[in-house]
Amino acid sequence: MARESNKPHYLGHRKRLREKFERFGLEALQDYEIIELLLTFSLPRKDTKPIAKQLLNKFGSIKGIFEASPEELRLVPFIKEKTINLINFIKEISAFYHKEKIQEKPLPENLPELADYCIKKFGNKQEEEFHVIYLDSKYCIIREDLSFPAREFYFKGTVDKVPVYPRKIIEEALKLKSSALVIIHNHPDGNLTPSEYDIALTKTLDIACKSLDIILYDHLIVSSNSYLSFREKRLL
Known part of the structure:
Protein backbone atom coordinates (compact mmCIF):
# COMPACT_ATOMS: atom_id res chain seq x y z
CA MET A 1 0.00 0.00 0.00
CA ALA A 2 2.89 2.34 0.76
CA ARG A 3 4.19 1.93 -2.76
CA GLU A 4 0.80 2.86 -4.22
CA SER A 5 0.64 6.04 -2.14
CA ASN A 6 4.09 7.08 -3.38
CA LYS A 7 2.97 7.11 -7.02
CA PRO A 8 2.73 10.61 -8.52
CA HIS A 9 -0.83 11.92 -8.30
CA TYR A 10 -1.00 12.69 -12.02
CA LEU A 11 -0.58 9.08 -13.19
CA GLY A 12 -4.19 8.15 -12.41
CA HIS A 13 -5.42 11.33 -14.10
CA ARG A 14 -3.26 10.59 -17.14
CA LYS A 15 -4.72 7.09 -17.41
CA ARG A 16 -8.27 8.45 -17.24
CA LEU A 17 -7.44 11.07 -19.87
CA ARG A 18 -6.14 8.43 -22.29
CA GLU A 19 -9.19 6.25 -21.71
CA LYS A 20 -11.45 9.24 -22.38
CA PHE A 21 -9.67 9.89 -25.67
CA GLU A 22 -9.81 6.22 -26.68
CA ARG A 23 -13.55 6.05 -26.03
CA PHE A 24 -14.74 9.43 -27.31
CA GLY A 25 -11.94 11.02 -29.37
CA LEU A 26 -10.53 14.54 -29.22
CA GLU A 27 -13.97 16.15 -29.33
CA ALA A 28 -14.54 15.01 -25.75
CA LEU A 29 -11.39 16.75 -24.50
CA GLN A 30 -10.89 20.38 -23.59
CA ASP A 31 -8.05 22.20 -25.33
CA TYR A 32 -5.72 22.00 -22.34
CA GLU A 33 -6.44 18.26 -22.04
CA ILE A 34 -5.44 17.70 -25.69
CA ILE A 35 -2.11 19.44 -25.12
CA GLU A 36 -1.73 17.74 -21.75
CA LEU A 37 -2.15 14.33 -23.38
CA LEU A 38 0.27 15.24 -26.16
CA LEU A 39 2.93 16.30 -23.66
CA THR A 40 2.80 12.94 -21.91
CA PHE A 41 4.72 11.49 -24.87
CA SER A 42 7.64 13.88 -24.44
CA LEU A 43 7.43 14.49 -20.68
CA PRO A 44 6.51 11.09 -19.22
CA ARG A 45 7.71 11.97 -15.70
CA LYS A 46 6.09 15.39 -15.42
CA ASP A 47 2.64 16.59 -14.46
CA THR A 48 1.78 17.99 -17.90
CA LYS A 49 -1.49 19.72 -16.98
CA PRO A 50 0.06 23.00 -15.72
CA ILE A 51 2.53 23.02 -18.64
CA ALA A 52 -0.35 22.58 -21.11
CA LYS A 53 -2.19 25.51 -19.52
CA GLN A 54 0.95 27.66 -19.68
CA LEU A 55 1.30 26.92 -23.40
CA LEU A 56 -2.33 27.84 -24.06
CA ASN A 57 -2.05 31.01 -21.99
CA LYS A 58 1.03 32.07 -23.92
CA PHE A 59 -0.04 31.15 -27.47
CA GLY A 60 -3.81 31.47 -27.18
CA SER A 61 -4.90 28.22 -28.83
CA ILE A 62 -3.75 24.81 -30.04
CA LYS A 63 -3.21 26.38 -33.46
CA GLY A 64 -1.05 29.06 -31.85
CA ILE A 65 1.09 26.43 -30.14
CA PHE A 66 1.68 24.55 -33.39
CA GLU A 67 2.52 27.76 -35.23
CA ALA A 68 4.97 28.96 -32.58
CA SER A 69 8.65 28.95 -33.44
CA PRO A 70 11.10 26.71 -31.54
CA GLU A 71 12.56 29.85 -29.95
CA GLU A 72 9.13 30.89 -28.65
CA LEU A 73 8.36 27.40 -27.36
CA ARG A 74 11.65 27.24 -25.44
CA LEU A 75 10.52 30.21 -23.34
CA VAL A 76 7.92 27.98 -21.66
CA PRO A 77 9.31 26.08 -18.63
CA PHE A 78 10.04 22.37 -19.26
CA ILE A 79 9.60 22.69 -23.05
CA LYS A 80 12.83 21.27 -24.46
CA GLU A 81 13.98 19.75 -27.75
CA LYS A 82 12.06 16.51 -27.28
CA THR A 83 8.72 18.34 -27.10
CA ILE A 84 9.63 20.72 -29.92
CA ASN A 85 10.62 17.77 -32.11
CA LEU A 86 7.34 16.03 -31.29
CA ILE A 87 5.31 19.09 -32.32
CA ASN A 88 7.32 19.46 -35.54
CA PHE A 89 6.93 15.76 -36.31
CA ILE A 90 3.14 15.99 -35.95
CA LYS A 91 3.05 19.02 -38.25
CA GLU A 92 5.25 17.35 -40.85
CA ILE A 93 3.41 14.03 -40.85
CA SER A 94 0.08 15.87 -41.16
CA ALA A 95 1.40 17.77 -44.19
CA PHE A 96 2.75 14.54 -45.68
CA TYR A 97 -0.64 12.86 -45.23
CA HIS A 98 -2.35 15.72 -47.07
CA LYS A 99 0.32 15.60 -49.76
CA GLU A 100 -0.46 11.95 -50.47
CA LYS A 101 -4.20 12.58 -50.28
CA ILE A 102 -4.16 15.23 -53.02
CA GLN A 103 -2.65 12.69 -55.43
CA GLU A 104 -5.71 10.46 -55.31
CA LYS A 105 -7.78 12.55 -57.75
CA PRO A 106 -7.14 14.95 -60.64
CA LEU A 107 -6.70 18.54 -59.54
CA PRO A 108 -10.06 19.94 -60.72
CA GLU A 109 -11.71 17.62 -58.17
CA ASN A 110 -9.04 18.25 -55.58
CA LEU A 111 -8.37 21.99 -55.39
CA PRO A 112 -9.60 22.51 -51.78
CA GLU A 113 -7.42 19.60 -50.64
CA LEU A 114 -4.40 21.06 -52.42
CA ALA A 115 -5.07 24.43 -50.80
CA ASP A 116 -5.43 22.77 -47.40
CA TYR A 117 -2.10 21.00 -47.86
CA CYS A 118 -0.39 24.30 -48.76
CA ILE A 119 -1.98 26.06 -45.79
CA LYS A 120 -0.59 23.39 -43.46
CA LYS A 121 2.79 23.28 -45.18
CA PHE A 122 3.69 26.96 -45.39
CA GLY A 123 0.61 29.12 -44.79
CA GLU A 129 7.42 31.30 -50.21
CA PHE A 130 6.55 30.55 -53.82
CA HIS A 131 5.75 26.99 -54.84
CA VAL A 132 5.02 25.37 -58.19
CA ILE A 133 3.27 22.03 -58.51
CA TYR A 134 3.55 20.35 -61.90
CA LEU A 135 0.73 18.30 -63.40
CA ASP A 136 0.48 15.70 -66.16
CA SER A 137 -2.04 15.69 -69.01
CA LYS A 138 -4.75 14.31 -66.70
CA TYR A 139 -4.15 17.08 -64.15
CA CYS A 140 -2.60 14.66 -61.69
CA ILE A 141 0.48 15.66 -59.75
CA ILE A 142 3.60 14.33 -61.42
CA ARG A 143 5.30 11.62 -59.41
CA GLU A 144 9.03 11.95 -59.08
CA ASP A 145 9.56 8.82 -57.00
CA LEU A 146 7.87 6.93 -54.18
CA SER A 147 9.51 8.98 -51.44
CA PHE A 148 8.69 12.38 -52.91
CA PRO A 149 5.63 11.84 -55.10
CA ALA A 150 4.90 15.51 -55.80
CA ARG A 151 7.35 17.76 -57.57
CA GLU A 152 7.56 21.17 -55.89
CA PHE A 153 9.80 23.98 -56.96
CA TYR A 154 9.91 27.04 -54.70
CA PHE A 155 11.76 30.21 -53.95
CA LYS A 156 12.14 31.97 -50.61
CA GLY A 157 11.99 35.72 -50.20
CA THR A 158 11.48 38.55 -47.75
CA VAL A 159 8.47 39.36 -45.60
CA ASP A 160 6.50 41.07 -48.38
CA LYS A 161 7.94 39.94 -51.71
CA VAL A 162 9.54 36.87 -53.21
CA PRO A 163 11.49 36.98 -56.50
CA VAL A 164 10.06 34.59 -59.09
CA TYR A 165 11.66 33.71 -62.38
CA PRO A 166 9.15 32.45 -64.98
CA ARG A 167 11.90 31.02 -67.19
CA LYS A 168 13.05 28.68 -64.42
CA ILE A 169 9.48 27.54 -63.85
CA ILE A 170 9.00 26.84 -67.57
CA GLU A 171 12.34 25.03 -67.83
CA GLU A 172 11.34 22.73 -64.99
CA ALA A 173 7.95 22.08 -66.63
CA LEU A 174 9.64 21.09 -69.90
CA LYS A 175 12.11 18.87 -68.08
CA LEU A 176 9.24 17.04 -66.36
CA LYS A 177 7.10 16.98 -69.54
CA SER A 178 4.41 18.71 -67.53
CA SER A 179 1.15 19.65 -69.27
CA ALA A 180 -0.07 22.05 -66.59
CA LEU A 181 1.02 23.68 -63.37
CA VAL A 182 -0.29 25.49 -60.33
CA ILE A 183 1.59 28.27 -58.60
CA ILE A 184 1.09 28.95 -54.91
CA HIS A 185 2.47 31.48 -52.50
CA ASN A 186 1.67 32.65 -48.99
CA HIS A 187 0.82 36.08 -47.60
CA PRO A 188 2.34 36.28 -44.10
CA ASP A 189 0.05 39.17 -43.09
CA GLY A 190 -3.05 37.02 -43.71
CA ASN A 191 -4.50 39.39 -46.34
CA LEU A 192 -5.39 37.25 -49.36
CA THR A 193 -5.96 40.17 -51.73
CA PRO A 194 -3.62 39.76 -54.74
CA SER A 195 -1.04 42.51 -55.08
CA GLU A 196 -0.26 44.21 -58.39
CA TYR A 197 2.93 42.11 -58.43
CA ASP A 198 0.89 38.90 -57.98
CA ILE A 199 -1.41 39.81 -60.86
CA ALA A 200 1.42 40.89 -63.17
CA LEU A 201 3.40 37.73 -62.43
CA THR A 202 0.38 35.55 -63.15
CA LYS A 203 -0.22 37.23 -66.51
CA THR A 204 3.46 36.97 -67.49
CA LEU A 205 3.64 33.31 -66.57
CA ASP A 206 0.31 32.54 -68.26
CA ILE A 207 1.56 34.03 -71.54
CA ALA A 208 4.84 32.09 -71.28
CA CYS A 209 2.99 28.83 -70.57
CA LYS A 210 0.55 29.27 -73.45
CA SER A 211 3.41 29.80 -75.90
CA LEU A 212 4.57 26.25 -75.09
CA ASP A 213 1.11 24.63 -74.82
CA ILE A 214 1.36 24.41 -71.05
CA ILE A 215 -1.66 25.36 -68.95
CA LEU A 216 -1.31 27.61 -65.94
CA TYR A 217 -4.23 26.01 -64.14
CA ASP A 218 -4.38 28.25 -61.09
CA HIS A 219 -2.58 30.62 -58.77
CA LEU A 220 -3.36 30.11 -55.08
CA ILE A 221 -2.60 32.59 -52.32
CA VAL A 222 -2.68 31.02 -48.86
CA SER A 223 -2.64 32.31 -45.31
CA SER A 224 -2.53 30.37 -42.05
CA ASN A 225 -6.21 29.42 -42.33
CA SER A 226 -7.61 30.26 -45.78
CA TYR A 227 -6.85 30.64 -49.48
CA LEU A 228 -7.76 32.55 -52.62
CA SER A 229 -7.93 30.93 -56.06
CA PHE A 230 -7.28 33.10 -59.13
CA ARG A 231 -9.37 30.67 -61.17
CA GLU A 232 -12.32 30.82 -58.79
CA LYS A 233 -12.10 34.64 -58.71
CA ARG A 234 -11.84 34.70 -62.52
CA LEU A 235 -8.47 36.41 -62.39
CA LEU A 236 -6.99 33.71 -64.61
Whole structure:
Protein backbone atom coordinates (compact mmCIF):
# COMPACT_ATOMS: atom_id res chain seq x y z
CA MET A 1 0.00 0.00 0.00
CA ALA A 2 2.89 2.34 0.76
CA ARG A 3 4.19 1.93 -2.76
CA GLU A 4 0.80 2.86 -4.22
CA SER A 5 0.64 6.04 -2.14
CA ASN A 6 4.09 7.08 -3.38
CA LYS A 7 2.97 7.11 -7.02
CA PRO A 8 2.73 10.61 -8.52
CA HIS A 9 -0.83 11.92 -8.30
CA TYR A 10 -1.00 12.69 -12.02
CA LEU A 11 -0.58 9.08 -13.19
CA GLY A 12 -4.19 8.15 -12.41
CA HIS A 13 -5.42 11.33 -14.10
CA ARG A 14 -3.26 10.59 -17.14
CA LYS A 15 -4.72 7.09 -17.41
CA ARG A 16 -8.27 8.45 -17.24
CA LEU A 17 -7.44 11.07 -19.87
CA ARG A 18 -6.14 8.43 -22.29
CA GLU A 19 -9.19 6.25 -21.71
CA LYS A 20 -11.45 9.24 -22.38
CA PHE A 21 -9.67 9.89 -25.67
CA GLU A 22 -9.81 6.22 -26.68
CA ARG A 23 -13.55 6.05 -26.03
CA PHE A 24 -14.74 9.43 -27.31
CA GLY A 25 -11.94 11.02 -29.37
CA LEU A 26 -10.53 14.54 -29.22
CA GLU A 27 -13.97 16.15 -29.33
CA ALA A 28 -14.54 15.01 -25.75
CA LEU A 29 -11.39 16.75 -24.50
CA GLN A 30 -10.89 20.38 -23.59
CA ASP A 31 -8.05 22.20 -25.33
CA TYR A 32 -5.72 22.00 -22.34
CA GLU A 33 -6.44 18.26 -22.04
CA ILE A 34 -5.44 17.70 -25.69
CA ILE A 35 -2.11 19.44 -25.12
CA GLU A 36 -1.73 17.74 -21.75
CA LEU A 37 -2.15 14.33 -23.38
CA LEU A 38 0.27 15.24 -26.16
CA LEU A 39 2.93 16.30 -23.66
CA THR A 40 2.80 12.94 -21.91
CA PHE A 41 4.72 11.49 -24.87
CA SER A 42 7.64 13.88 -24.44
CA LEU A 43 7.43 14.49 -20.68
CA PRO A 44 6.51 11.09 -19.22
CA ARG A 45 7.71 11.97 -15.70
CA LYS A 46 6.09 15.39 -15.42
CA ASP A 47 2.64 16.59 -14.46
CA THR A 48 1.78 17.99 -17.90
CA LYS A 49 -1.49 19.72 -16.98
CA PRO A 50 0.06 23.00 -15.72
CA ILE A 51 2.53 23.02 -18.64
CA ALA A 52 -0.35 22.58 -21.11
CA LYS A 53 -2.19 25.51 -19.52
CA GLN A 54 0.95 27.66 -19.68
CA LEU A 55 1.30 26.92 -23.40
CA LEU A 56 -2.33 27.84 -24.06
CA ASN A 57 -2.05 31.01 -21.99
CA LYS A 58 1.03 32.07 -23.92
CA PHE A 59 -0.04 31.15 -27.47
CA GLY A 60 -3.81 31.47 -27.18
CA SER A 61 -4.90 28.22 -28.83
CA ILE A 62 -3.75 24.81 -30.04
CA LYS A 63 -3.21 26.38 -33.46
CA GLY A 64 -1.05 29.06 -31.85
CA ILE A 65 1.09 26.43 -30.14
CA PHE A 66 1.68 24.55 -33.39
CA GLU A 67 2.52 27.76 -35.23
CA ALA A 68 4.97 28.96 -32.58
CA SER A 69 8.65 28.95 -33.44
CA PRO A 70 11.10 26.71 -31.54
CA GLU A 71 12.56 29.85 -29.95
CA GLU A 72 9.13 30.89 -28.65
CA LEU A 73 8.36 27.40 -27.36
CA ARG A 74 11.65 27.24 -25.44
CA LEU A 75 10.52 30.21 -23.34
CA VAL A 76 7.92 27.98 -21.66
CA PRO A 77 9.31 26.08 -18.63
CA PHE A 78 10.04 22.37 -19.26
CA ILE A 79 9.60 22.69 -23.05
CA LYS A 80 12.83 21.27 -24.46
CA GLU A 81 13.98 19.75 -27.75
CA LYS A 82 12.06 16.51 -27.28
CA THR A 83 8.72 18.34 -27.10
CA ILE A 84 9.63 20.72 -29.92
CA ASN A 85 10.62 17.77 -32.11
CA LEU A 86 7.34 16.03 -31.29
CA ILE A 87 5.31 19.09 -32.32
CA ASN A 88 7.32 19.46 -35.54
CA PHE A 89 6.93 15.76 -36.31
CA ILE A 90 3.14 15.99 -35.95
CA LYS A 91 3.05 19.02 -38.25
CA GLU A 92 5.25 17.35 -40.85
CA ILE A 93 3.41 14.03 -40.85
CA SER A 94 0.08 15.87 -41.16
CA ALA A 95 1.40 17.77 -44.19
CA PHE A 96 2.75 14.54 -45.68
CA TYR A 97 -0.64 12.86 -45.23
CA HIS A 98 -2.35 15.72 -47.07
CA LYS A 99 0.32 15.60 -49.76
CA GLU A 100 -0.46 11.95 -50.47
CA LYS A 101 -4.20 12.58 -50.28
CA ILE A 102 -4.16 15.23 -53.02
CA GLN A 103 -2.65 12.69 -55.43
CA GLU A 104 -5.71 10.46 -55.31
CA LYS A 105 -7.78 12.55 -57.75
CA PRO A 106 -7.14 14.95 -60.64
CA LEU A 107 -6.70 18.54 -59.54
CA PRO A 108 -10.06 19.94 -60.72
CA GLU A 109 -11.71 17.62 -58.17
CA ASN A 110 -9.04 18.25 -55.58
CA LEU A 111 -8.37 21.99 -55.39
CA PRO A 112 -9.60 22.51 -51.78
CA GLU A 113 -7.42 19.60 -50.64
CA LEU A 114 -4.40 21.06 -52.42
CA ALA A 115 -5.07 24.43 -50.80
CA ASP A 116 -5.43 22.77 -47.40
CA TYR A 117 -2.10 21.00 -47.86
CA CYS A 118 -0.39 24.30 -48.76
CA ILE A 119 -1.98 26.06 -45.79
CA LYS A 120 -0.59 23.39 -43.46
CA LYS A 121 2.79 23.28 -45.18
CA PHE A 122 3.69 26.96 -45.39
CA GLY A 123 0.61 29.12 -44.79
CA ASN A 124 1.92 30.31 -41.43
CA LYS A 125 5.48 31.07 -42.55
CA GLN A 126 6.72 34.55 -41.67
CA GLU A 127 8.36 34.98 -45.07
CA GLU A 128 6.74 34.58 -48.47
CA GLU A 129 7.42 31.30 -50.21
CA PHE A 130 6.55 30.55 -53.82
CA HIS A 131 5.75 26.99 -54.84
CA VAL A 132 5.02 25.37 -58.19
CA ILE A 133 3.27 22.03 -58.51
CA TYR A 134 3.55 20.35 -61.90
CA LEU A 135 0.73 18.30 -63.40
CA ASP A 136 0.48 15.70 -66.16
CA SER A 137 -2.04 15.69 -69.01
CA LYS A 138 -4.75 14.31 -66.70
CA TYR A 139 -4.15 17.08 -64.15
CA CYS A 140 -2.60 14.66 -61.69
CA ILE A 141 0.48 15.66 -59.75
CA ILE A 142 3.60 14.33 -61.42
CA ARG A 143 5.30 11.62 -59.41
CA GLU A 144 9.03 11.95 -59.08
CA ASP A 145 9.56 8.82 -57.00
CA LEU A 146 7.87 6.93 -54.18
CA SER A 147 9.51 8.98 -51.44
CA PHE A 148 8.69 12.38 -52.91
CA PRO A 149 5.63 11.84 -55.10
CA ALA A 150 4.90 15.51 -55.80
CA ARG A 151 7.35 17.76 -57.57
CA GLU A 152 7.56 21.17 -55.89
CA PHE A 153 9.80 23.98 -56.96
CA TYR A 154 9.91 27.04 -54.70
CA PHE A 155 11.76 30.21 -53.95
CA LYS A 156 12.14 31.97 -50.61
CA GLY A 157 11.99 35.72 -50.20
CA THR A 158 11.48 38.55 -47.75
CA VAL A 159 8.47 39.36 -45.60
CA ASP A 160 6.50 41.07 -48.38
CA LYS A 161 7.94 39.94 -51.71
CA VAL A 162 9.54 36.87 -53.21
CA PRO A 163 11.49 36.98 -56.50
CA VAL A 164 10.06 34.59 -59.09
CA TYR A 165 11.66 33.71 -62.38
CA PRO A 166 9.15 32.45 -64.98
CA ARG A 167 11.90 31.02 -67.19
CA LYS A 168 13.05 28.68 -64.42
CA ILE A 169 9.48 27.54 -63.85
CA ILE A 170 9.00 26.84 -67.57
CA GLU A 171 12.34 25.03 -67.83
CA GLU A 172 11.34 22.73 -64.99
CA ALA A 173 7.95 22.08 -66.63
CA LEU A 174 9.64 21.09 -69.90
CA LYS A 175 12.11 18.87 -68.08
CA LEU A 176 9.24 17.04 -66.36
CA LYS A 177 7.10 16.98 -69.54
CA SER A 178 4.41 18.71 -67.53
CA SER A 179 1.15 19.65 -69.27
CA ALA A 180 -0.07 22.05 -66.59
CA LEU A 181 1.02 23.68 -63.37
CA VAL A 182 -0.29 25.49 -60.33
CA ILE A 183 1.59 28.27 -58.60
CA ILE A 184 1.09 28.95 -54.91
CA HIS A 185 2.47 31.48 -52.50
CA ASN A 186 1.67 32.65 -48.99
CA HIS A 187 0.82 36.08 -47.60
CA PRO A 188 2.34 36.28 -44.10
CA ASP A 189 0.05 39.17 -43.09
CA GLY A 190 -3.05 37.02 -43.71
CA ASN A 191 -4.50 39.39 -46.34
CA LEU A 192 -5.39 37.25 -49.36
CA THR A 193 -5.96 40.17 -51.73
CA PRO A 194 -3.62 39.76 -54.74
CA SER A 195 -1.04 42.51 -55.08
CA GLU A 196 -0.26 44.21 -58.39
CA TYR A 197 2.93 42.11 -58.43
CA ASP A 198 0.89 38.90 -57.98
CA ILE A 199 -1.41 39.81 -60.86
CA ALA A 200 1.42 40.89 -63.17
CA LEU A 201 3.40 37.73 -62.43
CA THR A 202 0.38 35.55 -63.15
CA LYS A 203 -0.22 37.23 -66.51
CA THR A 204 3.46 36.97 -67.49
CA LEU A 205 3.64 33.31 -66.57
CA ASP A 206 0.31 32.54 -68.26
CA ILE A 207 1.56 34.03 -71.54
CA ALA A 208 4.84 32.09 -71.28
CA CYS A 209 2.99 28.83 -70.57
CA LYS A 210 0.55 29.27 -73.45
CA SER A 211 3.41 29.80 -75.90
CA LEU A 212 4.57 26.25 -75.09
CA ASP A 213 1.11 24.63 -74.82
CA ILE A 214 1.36 24.41 -71.05
CA ILE A 215 -1.66 25.36 -68.95
CA LEU A 216 -1.31 27.61 -65.94
CA TYR A 217 -4.23 26.01 -64.14
CA ASP A 218 -4.38 28.25 -61.09
CA HIS A 219 -2.58 30.62 -58.77
CA LEU A 220 -3.36 30.11 -55.08
CA ILE A 221 -2.60 32.59 -52.32
CA VAL A 222 -2.68 31.02 -48.86
CA SER A 223 -2.64 32.31 -45.31
CA SER A 224 -2.53 30.37 -42.05
CA ASN A 225 -6.21 29.42 -42.33
CA SER A 226 -7.61 30.26 -45.78
CA TYR A 227 -6.85 30.64 -49.48
CA LEU A 228 -7.76 32.55 -52.62
CA SER A 229 -7.93 30.93 -56.06
CA PHE A 230 -7.28 33.10 -59.13
CA ARG A 231 -9.37 30.67 -61.17
CA GLU A 232 -12.32 30.82 -58.79
CA LYS A 233 -12.10 34.64 -58.71
CA ARG A 234 -11.84 34.70 -62.52
CA LEU A 235 -8.47 36.41 -62.39
CA LEU A 236 -6.99 33.71 -64.61
